[in-house]
Amino acid sequence: MLGLNKRDTSFLIIVILLTMFTPFLMQPFSEGSAMAQFNGGYPDLMAKVAIFGIFAMGFNILFGLTGYLSFGHAAFLGVGSYSAVWMFKLLTLNVFPAIILSVIVAGLFSLLIGYISLRRSGIYFSILTLAMAEMSYRLAYSVFTPLTNGETGLQLRPGDPRILDAADASRYPNLFGLELSTSYKLEVLNHVFTFNVGFYFCAVIAIIAFYLTLRIFRSPFGMMLRAVKSNQNRMSFTGLNPRPYTLAAFVISGMYAGLAGGLLAVMDPLAGAERMQWTVGGEVVIMTILGGAGTLLGPVLGAGAIKYLENIFSKINETVLHSWFSFMPDGMEDVVVSFFAFFTGKGWALTLGLMFMLVVTFLPGGLVEGGQRIWNKIRRKKPDTPNNNPAE
Amino acid sequence: MDVIILQLLNGLDKGSAYALIALGLTLIFGTLGVVNFAHGALFMIGAFCAVTLQKVLNISSEAIDPTKTDFLGNPLVVKTPYVVNWFGPETGALIIDWSVPLALLVAVPIMILVGFIMERGLIKHFYHRPHADQILVTFGLAIVMQELIKQGFGANAIPTGAPDAFKGSYDFGNLLGFDPNVIIYPYWRMIYFAFSAIVIGAVFAFLRFTTFGMVVRAGMADRETVGLLGINIDKRFTIMFGIAAAVAGIAGVMYAPINSPNYHMGMDFLVLSFVVVVVGGMGSLPGAVLAGFMLGILESFASMNEVKNIFPGIDQIIIYLTAIIILLVRPRGLMGKRGVMED
Amino acid sequence: MSILEVENIGKRFGGLKALDNVNLSIKEGTVHALIGPNGAGKSTLLNVLVGKLVPDTGSVMFDGQSVLGRAPHEINQMGISRVFQTPEIFGDLSVMENMMIPCFAKRDGSFRMHALERMMDEKQIVASAEEMLVEMNMIDKREMHAAAMSRGDKRRLEIGMCLAQQPRLLLLDEPTAGMARADTNNTIDLLRQISEERDITIVIIEHDMHVVFSLAQRITVLAQGTPLVEDTPDNIKGHPKVREAYLGETAV
Numbered sequence: 001m002l003g004l005n006k007r008d009t010s011f012l013i014i015v016i017l018l019t020m021f022t023p024f025l026m027q028p029f030s031e032g033s034a035m036a037q038f039n040g041g042y043p044d045l046m047a048k049v050a051i052f053g054i055f056a057m058g059f060n061i062l063f064g065l066t067g068y069l070s071f072g073h074a075a076f077l078g079v080g081s082y083s084a085v086w087m088f089k090l091l092t093l094n095v096f097p098a099i100i101l102s103v104i105v106a107g108l109f110s111l112l113i114g115y116i117s118l119r120r121s122g123i124y125f126s127i128l129t130l131a132m133a134e135m136s137y138r139l140a141y142s143v144f145t146p147l148t149n150g151e152t153g154l155q156l157r158p159g160d161p162r163i164l165d166a167a168d169a170s171r172y173p174n175l176f177g178l179e180l181s182t183s184y185k186l187e188v189l190n191h192v193f194t195f196n197v198g199f200y201f202c203a204v205i206a207i208i209a210f211y212l213t214l215r216i217f218r219s220p221f222g223m224m225l226r227a228v229k230s231n232q233n234r235m236s237f238t239g240l241n242p243r244p245y246t247l248a249a250f251v252i253s254g255m256y257a258g259l260a261g262g263l264l265a266v267m268d269p270l271a272g273a274e275r276m277q278w279t280v281g282g283e284v285v286i287m288t289i290l291g292g293a294g295t296l297l298g299p300v301l302g303a304g305a306i307k308y309l310e311n312i313f314s315k316i317n318e319t320v321l322h323s324w325f326s327f328m329p330d331g332m333e334d335v336v337v338s339f340f341a342f343f344t345g346k347g348w349a350l351t352l353g354l355m356f357m358l359v360v361t362f363l364p365g366g367l368v369e370g371g372q373r374i375w376n377k378i379r380r381k382k383p384d385t386p387n388n389n390p391a392e
Numbered sequence: 393m394d395v396i397i398l399q400l401l402n403g404l405d406k407g408s409a410y411a412l413i414a415l416g417l418t419l420i421f422g423t424l425g426v427v428n429f430a431h432g433a434l435f436m437i438g439a440f441c442a443v444t445l446q447k448v449l450n451i452s453s454e455a456i457d458p459t460k461t462d463f464l465g466n467p468l469v470v471k472t473p474y475v476v477n478w479f480g481p482e483t484g485a486l487i488i489d490w491s492v493p494l495a496l497l498v499a500v501p502i503m504i505l506v507g508f509i510m511e512r513g514l515i516k517h518f519y520h521r522p523h524a525d526q527i528l529v530t531f532g533l534a535i536v537m538q539e540l541i542k543q544g545f546g547a548n549a550i551p552t553g554a555p556d557a558f559k560g561s562y563d564f565g566n567l568l569g570f571d572p573n574v575i576i577y578p579y580w581r582m583i584y585f586a587f588s589a590i591v592i593g594a595v596f597a598f599l600r601f602t603t604f605g606m607v608v609r610a611g612m613a614d615r616e617t618v619g620l621l622g623i624n625i626d627k628r629f630t631i632m633f634g635i636a637a638a639v640a641g642i643a644g645v646m647y648a649p650i651n652s653p654n655y656h657m658g659m660d661f662l663v664l665s666f667v668v669v670v671v672g673g674m675g676s677l678p679g680a681v682l683a684g685f686m687l688g689i690l691e692s693f694a695s696m697n698e699v700k701n702i703f704p705g706i707d708q709i710i711i712y713l714t715a716i717i718i719l720l721v722r723p724r725g726l727m728g729k730r731g732v733m734e735d
Numbered sequence: 736m737s738i739l740e741v742e743n744i745g746k747r748f749g750g751l752k753a754l755d756n757v758n759l760s761i762k763e764g765t766v767h768a769l770i771g772p773n774g775a776g777k778s779t780l781l782n783v784l785v786g787k788l789v790p791d792t793g794s795v796m797f798d799g800q801s802v803l804g805r806a807p808h809e810i811n812q813m814g815i816s817r818v819f820q821t822p823e824i825f826g827d828l829s830v831m832e833n834m835m836i837p838c839f840a841k842r843d844g845s846f847r848m849h850a851l852e853r854m855m856d857e858k859q860i861v862a863s864a865e866e867m868l869v870e871m872n873m874i875d876k877r878e879m880h881a882a883a884m885s886r887g888d889k890r891r892l893e894i895g896m897c898l899a900q901q902p903r904l905l906l907l908d909e910p911t912a913g914m915a916r917a918d919t920n921n922t923i924d925l926l927r928q929i930s931e932e933r934d935i936t937i938v939i940i941e942h943d944m945h946v947v948f949s950l951a952q953r954i955t956v957l958a959q960g961t962p963l964v965e966d967t968p969d970n971i972k973g974h975p976k977v978r979e980a981y982l983g984e985t986a987v
């Protein structure tokens with residue numbers, strides 16, 4: 001079906017089902033229960049998972065397949081957001097023109113940056129992309145303020161022309177009139193599930209993006225990208241020019257990033273330059289590697305895990321910790337609480353950094369490799385030789 | 393003319409900082425072949441050594457002075473730093489005043505220790521892994537260090553003053569025959585420049601004139617051969633890492649009065665210092681120093697209004713632009729050896 | 736008819752003259768061996784031929800067209816394939832994928848954006864890759880991770896990958912180095928069969944004189960970057976200069 005073999009079709013169907021039922025899956029605990037704070041089923045977070053999933057999926061096409069480590073992909077995310085907001089301001093608040101423009105502009109921008117950066121490889125490539133992203137970020141703050149509105153960020157104003165919108169049209173991003181912030185709530189047995197238009201919009205786009213990624217992975221082009229990573233020498237002595245292959249991968253991943261940036265603006269029509277900072281590009285690197293670079297599902301898992309944990313961990317402040325450890329003797333409780341407080345609440349980034357170091361050191365294949373190892377243990381099989389068929 | 397001299401001077405202290413960080417990065421890359429994204433974090437830790445010492449020296453005993461009252465009418469609480477209690481008012485105040493230079497004494501052993509632990513505990517396992525993995529794991533480490541500092545010291549920058557003797561500026565204009573107050577240059581920045589020159593000189597002398605340095609230089613030129621000679625490279629690598637960390641650390645200590653330390657200063661400097669290393673030529677020590685000063689000065693010239701009027705925003709991007717051009721036309725950098733990661 | 740004309744090639748590395756005034760003419764359809772002591776410049780010469788190195792002087796004409804100044808992939812597309820001294824294969828890919836890549840390169844040229852096409856629809860590519868694997872006697876290893884194979888298998892895979900491109904000129908750099916006797920004999924048979932049945936010209940660098948004398952029709956002896964003599968195997972065997980070059984080396 002859809003140009004996939006049986007195994008990939010069922011894989012895709014599972015992913016679609018998981019995505020569609022996210023509002024249930026991320027809301028496992030009933031309201032008012034002690035565990036309710038671990039629920040992640042609110043629209044904003046779920047949409048972020050989908051959006052950063054797209055960002056990481058695209059990044060993975062470049063890094064996972066070709067091995068080129070870019071620290072500059074935040075630039076395309078930022079450009080995507082700016083484009084979308086401009087489309088909202090000038091043309092219409094309908095989301096489709098906005099995200100289409102995001103993808104196109106990010107694609108062109110990544111063509112330029114990719115063309116320059118890909119003249120070098122290895123660490124030089126990483127540093128070139130780093131320098132380019134940092135440059136874009138600084139320019140967005142300075143010279144390009146007419147386009148970016150500097151530190152304040154680009155936002156919607158009542159006086160925007162919006163030439164395609166009728167006078168009485170919705171004043172928020174919408175899908176042909178249906179506002180993305182619209183939510184439907186379902187209450188079952190003390191559980192509250194929220195179905196939000198914005199989330200489902202992002203989810204559908206994420207599924208399409210995933211499907212495209214799957215096709216690219218299974219195509220001869222995808223194999224060529226893996227060949228670039230494996231041995232560029234052999235590739236050029238086999239009559240293939242690695243440069244256009246890597247450039248194509250770079251532009252594709254730039255377009256994914258632009259799409260993600262556009263969707264961020266769709267969910268919250270405000271674009272700021274801090275989205276272009278290289279540390280944001282570092283975040284997508286972390287997501288991809290944590291999940292499993294070069295695998296299909298890894299980057300999405302990584303994005304989901306990080307966004308979810310970020311949300312949960314940030315909520316665990318000292319008060320919450322005290323309520324958990326109140327059974328302990330006083331002195332001990334304080335010690336334990338202050339220990340955990342180090343890693344939760346504002347300390348989330350510390351936990352993330354540690355987690356990332358552990359994964360890079362001990363589990364270079366990320367969560368997916370971890371899952372495979374456990375699976376193989378259960379089946380009492382020795383781990384495969386590195387998988388030549390980067391599937392799930 | 394006066395403007396040019398002023399910008400030249402302004403470029404020197406920034407350039408000194410770039411040069412010092414890039415020097416350490418290059419030492420690590422050249423000897424160990426490791427791309428260390430946590431090097432900026434080491435610079436930051438150095439700066440926070442200065443912050444910590446200043447705080448520690450200011451820890452005070454509290455006594456109630458019954459003869460005076462505060463504005464609420466309560467007896468006045470007088471805080472006296474312990475240092476003052478111990479050493480008497482004059483010496484005590486002097487010690488507190490000189491906390492930044494004194495922090496060098498504390499920072500050197502701490503940074504060497506940090507370097508040792510980092511190399512033995514982490515970096516050593518990455519010698520034979522791809523550069524991408526080295527970048528990733530040290531990037532993770534940089535985040536961890538930065539977050540630890542953020543938790544310990546908060547998110548705001550902490551002003552850390554230079555000794556009173558070095559507050560204020562020197563009027564170079566007088567000396568050179570310009571009008572007064574045209575070319576004024578803060579004393580502490582002069583100190584910083586002189587200090588960097590000494591450290592850079594010391595590192596070069598160490599590498600040039602000691603047996604240890606000779607082995608290390610030989611290792612930089614050809615790691616495998618030196619390894620085959622049966623020389624214990626491992627131990628030397630660890631020591632080199634400690635030295636590089638110490639250089640980054642003391643650069644941070646002395647930089648504290650110039651720019652109040654904050655938790656993200658490491659990441660801010662990291663990108664810049666990699667750019668410097670690349671411009672100078674990966675693995676070339678003189679290249680790192682040269683490029684550090686060159687880019688510092690270039691940046692300060694680009695921030696002149698005359699230049700900014702012609703190329704708006706150029707001051708923001710000049711360093712990156714230079715790096716990109718150099719990488720494209722001369723990938724091995726200004727003074728890099730032919731063939732060192734040239735592709 | 737000569738298919739490859741090398742004229743007056745010189746290449747220095749710093750003070751070292753790796754190649755000095757090399758002239759060479761390879762006749763179409765022959766097996767031509769390059770021999771000479773280690774460091775004679777044999778691999779360097781091949782590097783010049785495939786575009787990995789740019790020489791300081793001289794010209795290289797392949798089938799009437801200049802090779803110099805072209806990128807390696809362009810030179811390969813002209814019909815020159817090379818097997819390296821240490822096997823260069825796609826270690827992270829499966830054996831089958833390794834074999835498919837040259838088939839794609841043959842059919843689609845140096846770049847094609849076939850991102851949404853299905854690998855399994857490429858029947859023709861799959862068929863020719865499988866055929867080549869059968870011929871190389873590796874079809875049972877088709878799903879194997881290429882890096883996990885033995886050195887001899889890697890070398891055979893690399894030869895197969897080059898053949899899959901149906902090159903007009905095949906350059907081999909010490910293909911039997913480190914091979915067991917039996918494998919060496921298999922390789923000799925394979926190469927002989929290639930040269931006789933497929934109309935492929937072969938240039939082979941080899942230290943094993945058994946291999947050289949059972950395959951080559953012409954032999955060029957290279958020493959210190961210059962060709963000493965070029966002749967038929969029989970004449971080379973007794974040539975005083977050759978003995979000197981080799982004995983000179985062994986005497987050191």
Ligand SMILES: Nc1ncnc2c1ncn2[C@@H]1O[C@H](COP(=O)(O)OP(=O)(O)O)[C@@H](O)[C@H]1O
Nearest residue numbers: 748751753771772773774775776777778779780
């Ligand atoms: N890229 C290079 N840089 C410097 N010297 C080289 C390079 N490649 C080869 N050489 C030198 O050129 C000479 C010829 O080498 P090579 O062609 O590999 O000899 P061989 O005949 O054994 O294949 C040797 O002395 C070698 O050290």
Ligand SMILES: [Mg+2]
Nearest residue numbers: 777778779820
């Ligand atoms: Mg050779």
